[in-house]
Amino acid sequence: MSDCLFCKIANKEIPSEKIYEDDVVFAFKDIDPKAPFHGLVIPKMHFPSVKEMDEERAKIVGHMVMVGSRIAADQGLDNGFRMVINTGEDGGQTVDHCHLHILGGRSLQWPPG
Ligand code: 5GP
Numbered sequence: 078m079s080d081c082l083f084c085k086i087a088n089k090e091i092p093s094e095k096i097y098e099d100d101v102v103f104a105f106k107d108i109d110p111k112a113p114f115h116g117l118v119i120p121k122m123h124f125p126s127v128k129e130m131d132e133e134r135a136k137i138v139g140h141m142v143m144v145g146s147r148i149a150a151d152q153g154l155d156n157g158f159r160m161v162i163n164t165g166e167d168g169g170q171t172v173d174h175c176h177l178h179i180l181g182g183r184s185l186q187w188p189p190g
């Protein structure tokens with residue numbers, strides 16, 4: 078999608094602090110971190126959210142989780158971390174390109190409110 082912020086970040090039209098990249102996903106640091114470590118893993122293929130899933134998207138989201146887990150290990154988040162996929166307006170989603178948050182580096186409260 079030509080007008081999507083995260084498509085532009087994945088295409089490097091907009092700069093970001095890259096963490097990891099492969100053929101399927103791009104991972105980068107959140108511009109407004111909510112924890113000492115706050116990364117985002119996004120699919121290179123645009124789809125808006127996990128509201129509408131199919132087998133292809135499920136495979137991609139599974140890969141996002143695997144990459145997120147490896148990033149957490151690389152970041153030394155051995156005491157734990159949180160993965161979040163905000164979905165839709167009530168879910169607090171502000172960018173309509175599916176993304177996985179990886180948060181860690183301090184004790185995180187639950188529920189988030
Ligand atoms: P959401 O609220 O949709 O779950 O998450 C969107 C996230 O993207 C937010 O945590 C926000 O800080 C981050 N974000 C928004 N714009 C940019 C940007 O231009 N660059 C980076 N690195 N992160 C962004």
Ligand code: ZN
Nearest residue numbers: 081084123174
């Ligand atoms: Zn997009």
